[in-house]
Each structure stands twice: as structure tokens, then as C-alpha cells.
Amino acid sequence: MTDKVAGPDGSALSEGLGPLVDELAKLARQQHYYCEDSWYTCPAHPEGTANEFKERGVCDCGADKHNAAVEALRERIAAALKGPSV
Numbered sequence: 514m515t516d517k518v519a520g521p522d523g524s525a526l527s528e529g530l531g532p533l534v535d536e537l538a539k540l541a542r543q544q545h546y547y548c549e550d551s552w553y554t555c556p557a558h559p560e561g562t563a564n565e566f567k568e569r570g571v572c573d574c575g576a577d578k579h580n581a582a583v584e585a586l587r588e589r590i591a592a593a594l595k596g597p598s599v
């Protein structure tokens with residue numbers, strides 16, 4: 514029988530932290546840079562850039578790199594919450 518409130522191994526707490534980490538990761542995600550003068554807008558922004566010298570769809574504002582780091586951290590925390598794999 515499992516006690517949902519507090520397992521001796523702290524599993525109940527771990528299950529409760531998962532959604533919080535997901536929420537934190539959601540808040541940490543960055544949007545691509547947008548400027549009213551779309552020449553400066555990041556090519557990966559949904560509205561795109563007017564700068565034809567930039568490669569279409571390729572982020573140059575750092576958001577992709579930042580979000581990849583956020584995702585990597587989220588996955589590491591999620592794995593840690595699951596505990597050591599047996």
C-alpha cells in the first residue's frame with residue numbers, strides 16, 4: 514500500500530516537484546528577439562526578419578541556445594527527481 518502524502522523515500526515530494534519544474538522551465542524560455550524595425554528581428558521569430566543577409570529561420574538572438582540550456586536543465590532535474598535508475 515502506498516501512502517500518497519509522504520512515502521519514506523520521499524517519492525510523494527518528488528512527484529509533486531515535477532510540475533513545478535515544468536512550470537519553471539516554461540517561464541525560463543525566451544522568445545526570439547523582435548524589433549519594430551524588422552531588419553533587426555531574429556530570423557527564427559514567427560514574423561521573421563527583413564534582413565535578406567540573414568539565413569531564414571536560423572536564430573541569431575541567442576534564444577535557441579538559451580532554451581536548449583533550459584531544456585537540458587529541466588531534463589536533468591526530472592531525471593534526478595525520478596531517483597537513481599535501478
Ligand SMILES: [Zn+2]
Nearest residue numbers: 545555572574
Ligand atoms: Zn532567435
